[in-house]
Amino acid sequence: MAIQTCQRCGAQTxxxxxxxxxxxxxxxxxxxxxxxxxxxKRYICKSCWSDLEKRKAYKSEN
Ligand SMILES: [Zn+2]
Numbered sequence: 001m002a003i004q005t006c007q008r009c010g011a012q013t014x015x016x017x018x019x020x021x022x023x024x025x026x027x028x029x030x031x032x033x034x035x036x037x038x039x040x041k042r043y044i045c046k047s048c049w050s051d052l053e054k055r056k057a058y059k060s061e062n
Pocket of ligand 1: 023
């Protein structure tokens with residue numbers, strides 16, 4: 001697997017998660033939380049977690 005760069009902190013990692021709220025691909029350190037959705041998983045990064053509107057949306061969505 002190719003090494004990729006986190007779009008939030010610039011860290012080099014083999015595994016990135018796409019935040020569902022800002023569409024950035026972030027590393028595990030920048031990922032705040034994840035949960036299951038109908039297809040795959042929903043991810044939220046730490047930047048979006050600190051945004052109350054996005055955090056509320058994350059918490060209320062299934
Ligand atoms: Zn985000």
